[in-house]
Amino acid sequence: MNLEQQLELQAWVDGELSSADATRVAQFVGANAEASALVAELRMTKSCLVGNEPEVKLPESGDFYWSKIRREIERTARAEPEAATLSWAFAWRRLIAPLAGVAALVFIAVVSINQFQQPLVDDSAKNLVEVENLSEDIGSISYKSQAENMFVVYVYKKDYESESNLKSEPIDDGFFQ
């Protein structure tokens, strides 16, 4: 018998075959002494093991074991609201950053359009060389070109360290529900 046949015999013993395959294998076993002996061995091993798993006792006192578990439950319960609050603040900040950038661009666009459309009543606009940065997450570089009568602002998102330690652990089910 080759390995494939042997594995099929095992699948038959374990009830993993379709009824058609099971019938075919049963006939094969009935007619083949080697197959019959292997099936007998597999069944014997199976019957030895089922219900005879070695018994093992916890190697420490129940109270001590529980006290460690309880401490950990309480510790993670305390950490969760803090993480949720920080996570909320972090999410809000991430929303504020692009909004602030958009607001800055709109402000700049309005200023620039006004400069093009209306004659300057005074010289104060041409001295405007900086745009106040409304967000700590957004950086900006600005310059005014007198010759081109143009005011350019370059807005970019600053890199900041990701707060991966605040991420909640993904729920891992991994088995049938």
Place this chain on the structure above:
Amino acid sequence: MATKPEKPAVPDEKLVRRSQRGDMVAFEELLARHRDKIYARAFSMMRNEEDAVDLSQEAWVKGWQRLKQFHGDSSFVTWMTRIVINLCLDQLRKHKRQRAESIEHLDQELGGVERQMPTVTVNPTEGLERSELRARIDRALKLLSHEHRTVLILHEFEDLEYKEIAKRMECSIGTVMSRLFYARRKMANLMASYKREEMG
């Protein structure tokens, strides 16, 4: 004077419902009832007391955190056993990346060795007391690799089908079948050798 009848134990389902409402005393009672079984499952997979204690404790903590996800489709202890099995499998995968494979284990994985083992025809466990049988099974399980022992445990002691074992162990059904076959043949031959030792 008549003795007071013992109060019947509160069923697990009731303790689970109380625990789901935040009653830690109820959860402690569940733990007291089932801690040995959960620890035993972890130990049978890890074969290391320290790892088994740590992983079984982690399972209980996760069990508490996920209690609201338990809907009673299986028994509480079955549900907890699945949690600890998944934790053990994760740990074994981490260990596998770190540990060097022995030549013997590589032989086991490559396969073919089990085909050279003679077929055991006489039941080597006949007449054994249950405690002695369990001791011999324990002795034989120690000699299997983690992968072969795991597949044997999941099939024979947890009664999982090939497909479910393959999913949990993140391998193919074919791999499950060949590992199970090797593990069973090895167990049979080891049990036969222990019988021969006993008979001198």
